[in-house]
Amino acid sequence: xxxxxxxxxxxxxxxxxxxxxxxxxxxxxxxxxxxxxxxxxxxxxxxxxxxxxxxxxxxxxxxxxxxxxxxxxxxxxxxxxxxxxxxxxxxxxxxxxxxxxxxxxxxxxxxxxxxxxxxxxxxxxxxxxxxxxxxxxxxxxxxxxxxxxxxxxxxxxxxxxxxxxxxxxxxxxxxxxxxxxxxxxxxxxxxxxxxxxxxxxxxxxxxxxxxxxxxxxxxxxxxxxxxxxxxxxxxxxxxxxxxxxxxxxxxxxxxxxxxxxxxxxxxxxxxxxxxxxxxxxxxxxxxxxxxxxxxxxxxxxxxxxxxxxxxxxxxxxxxxxxxxxxxxxxxxxxxxxxxxxxxxxxxxxxxxxxxxxxxxxxxxxxxxxxxxxxxxxxxxxxxxxxxxxxxxxxxxxxxxxxxxxxxxxxxxxxxxxx
Numbered sequence: 068x069x070x071x072x073x074x075x076x077x078x079x080x081x082x083x084x085x086x087x088x089x090x091x092x093x094x095x096x097x098x099x100x101x102x103x104x105x106x107x108x109x110x111x112x113x114x115x116x117x118x119x120x121x122x123x124x125x126x127x128x129x130x131x132x133x134x135x136x137x138x139x140x141x142x143x144x145x146x147x148x149x150x151x152x153x154x155x156x157x158x159x160x161x162x163x164x165x166x167x168x169x170x171x172x173x174x175x176x177x178x179x180x181x182x183x184x185x186x187x188x189x190x191x192x193x194x195x196x197x198x199x200x201x202x203x204x205x206x207x208x209x210x211x212x213x214x215x216x217x218x219x220x221x222x223x224x225x226x227x228x229x230x231x232x233x234x235x236x237x238x239x240x241x242x243x244x245x246x247x248x249x250x251x252x253x254x255x256x257x258x259x260x261x262x263x264x265x266x267x268x269x270x271x272x273x274x275x276x277x278x279x280x281x282x283x284x285x286x287x288x289x290x291x292x293x294x295x296x297x298x299x300x301x302x303x304x305x306x307x308x309x310x311x312x313x314x315x316x317x318x319x320x321x322x323x324x325x326x327x328x329x330x331x332x333x334x335x336x337x338x339x340x341x342x343x344x345x346x347x348x349x350x351x352x353x354x355x356x357x358x359x360x361x362x363x364x365x366x367x368x369x370x371x372x373x374x375x376x377x378x379x380x381x382x383x384x385x386x387x388x389x390x391x392x393x394x395x396x397x398x399x400x401x402x403x404x405x406x407x408x409x410x411x412x413x414x415x416x417x418x419x420x421x422x423x424x425x426x427x428x429x430x431x432x433x434x435x436x437x438x439x440x441x442x443x444x445x446x447x448x449x450x451x452x453x454x455x456x457x458x459x460x461x462x463x464x465x466x467x468x469x470x471x472x473x474x475x476x477x478x479x480x481x482x483x484x485x
Contacts, residue, residue, distance in 0.1 A: 093166050093238065095182075097174075100225050110189075110227065111172040111182040112234060115165040130157065133168060136187045140217040153215065156485070159343050160194070161335045167193035168215070169234055171227050189218040189227035191235050194485045197331040198251070199324035200467060201475040207331060208464070211239040213254035214485035229267050236268050240457040250458030255451045255484060270453035271465050275477050276425035277449055279375070281418040281442030284411060287403035303404050306349040306366065308342030314363045315341070322382035327426075327476050328464055330483040341482055349380060350404055352397050365397035368482065369405045375420035376406070379481040381427060395431040399439055422447060424478045452479060 096112045115129045134153040141147050157163050171189040174181040194212035213235060218227050235252075242248040256264050264270040306315070316334045323329045332341065342349075349368045353361040368380035383397050402421070407413055428444055456463045467475045 096234075097177075098171070098230055102225075108222070108225070109174045109177050110230075111174050111185070112169065112230065113172065113182070115168040115170060117165050130154070130165065133170060133187055133190060136219070137190060137215055137217055140219060155343065157192075159340045161333070161339050162195040164193075164195065167195070167211075167238070169193070169231050169238075171231065173222065186219075188222040189231055191216050191228070191231035192485075193235050193239060195249070196253075196483075198253075198464070199327065199329055199331050201324075201326045201328060202473070208251050208458075209249050210251040210253055211235070211242075211249040212485050213252060216254075229263075232264070232267050236455070251454055251456050251464060253452060253454050253464070253479075255479075256453055257451065261451070261453065264453055268455055270455045272450045273452050273454055273465055273468050273477050275449040275452060275479065277422055277447050278425045278428045278444040279420050279422050279447050280428055280440060280444045282402065282406075282421050283439050283442065284406070284413045284415055284417050284419055286439035287399055287406065287413050301352060301354050301400075302361070303350055303352055303400060305347055306342070306345070306351050309338045311351065311363060312337040312342070315366065318363060318366070318382055318384050321384065321386055323478070323480070327478050328467060329478050329480065332483075344482060345380065348405070348408075350401055350408075352392070352401055364392045365401060367398070367401035367405055369402070369409065369421070370481070371409065372422065375422060376409070377481060378421060378423040378427065381423070393434040394427070395434055395440060398427075398431060402439075418442065424476075426476055426478070452477065 093114050098110045098112065099107055100110070101107050115133055117130065118126045120126065131150075131154075134150040134157070137153045138148060138150040157168075169191050170187045172182055172185040173188045174185055191213060192215035194214055196210050196212050198208040198210050200206060200208060213232070216228055216231075239249040239252050252268075252270075254264065254270065256270075261270075261272060312334045315337050316332060319332055319337075324331055345368045348370065349366060351363045352365040353363045355361050364384040366380065366382055367378070369376045370379045381398070381401075383392055383394050385392075403413060406419065411417075411419060425446070425448075431440055454464045456465075464477065468477045
């Protein structure tokens with residue numbers, strides 16, 4: 068164990084004195100900030116804790132306090148996320164780790180009681196994720212996602228998020244292979260915040276290609292769900308978990324992971340995270356296999372974003388020639404059911420703009436056969452995903468997406484966002 072004293076200046080208004088007590092990668096530290104009026108504020112940086120009583124009972128008061136804090140900070144939004152939203156994201160994540168939720172505690176009296184039970188005023192969470200590399204030479208990249216970045220309004224503009232970001236980078240870059248070491252970090256930032264992450268953490272933007280495609284509702288299939296069949300005995304039904312998890316894991320790996328830089332999903336991740344996250348918005352196109360089971364060949368989930376929809380999740384099984392499922396054919400039928408379920412009137416001449424990854428749209432164009440998708444698409448690329456690399460060049464996502472010879476497309480499906 069050793070202690071380090073560092074003093075930083077932030078313009079004319081704020082001075083930060085940082086005392087770090089190094090015990091491990093998940094160290095604690097005290098930070099005292101002096102404002103322009105001479106007042107000081109002391110903050111204690113630590114991880115969240117789940118304590119266990121002598122009887123073996125777990126106590127999650129720290130987690131509850133944190134989810135409530137996150138909900139309060141984002142309460143200004145038009146559709147603010149609730150505390151249960153943040154709790155769901157945490158508890159349903161198979162790789163959740165309270166130690167990787169880093170918070171700053173306000174300690175106005177600088178006491179040990181405050182350090183342990185005081186008010187949370189700033190937060191950053193590290194999400195453990197594995198990324199695929201498409202057909203690149205490296206099969207996967209272990210990465211730490213940055214999310215739940217928020218600071219109480221009463222404590223903003225004091226550099227607290229920057230303290231937490233630098234702490235998170237230190238943890239991720241120093242993690243050992245035995246601990247599931249991370250060689251990269253990713254986050255999604257709005258345009259105004261990208262320079263902040265670039266300057267504070269050397270993050271660089273990666274472009275994901277998306278297109279807004281006008282969908283003519285009157286031409287979509289209005290096939291019903293459940294036992295009513297499409298032609299050739301196909302049917303559309305809600306996804307079922309945990310029953311469908313193994314099929315979905317294999318299908319997603321073939322459609323997305325083997326050709327994109329995207330999040331790798333295990334069977335457990337499908338059962339515990341994707342299923343609860345998408346709920347009844349995930350629809351599958353399937354066909355009976357003769358043994359009382361069915362074979363899933365395509366799936367979709369959409370969500371409303373303002374006056375249009377976004378393709379939250381999609382894929383088609385191209386591995387089985389017997390199925391011979393065209394992308395546009397599967398999209399038309401699944402989208403018809405999904406939009407009908409969302410309350411759209413498919414019998415009108417109205418168009419519903421649908422935002423989808425450009426590679427999906429190009430795939431539809433290659434075997435186009437539907438009047439529903441004949442409108443002119445417009446590019447709406449996403450430059451918000453940002454990366455910093457801790458490993459060798461083979462795991463550098465920016466290099467993989469921009470290389471001259473056979474660049475790899477980057478798509479983080481909205482289902483996997485954090």
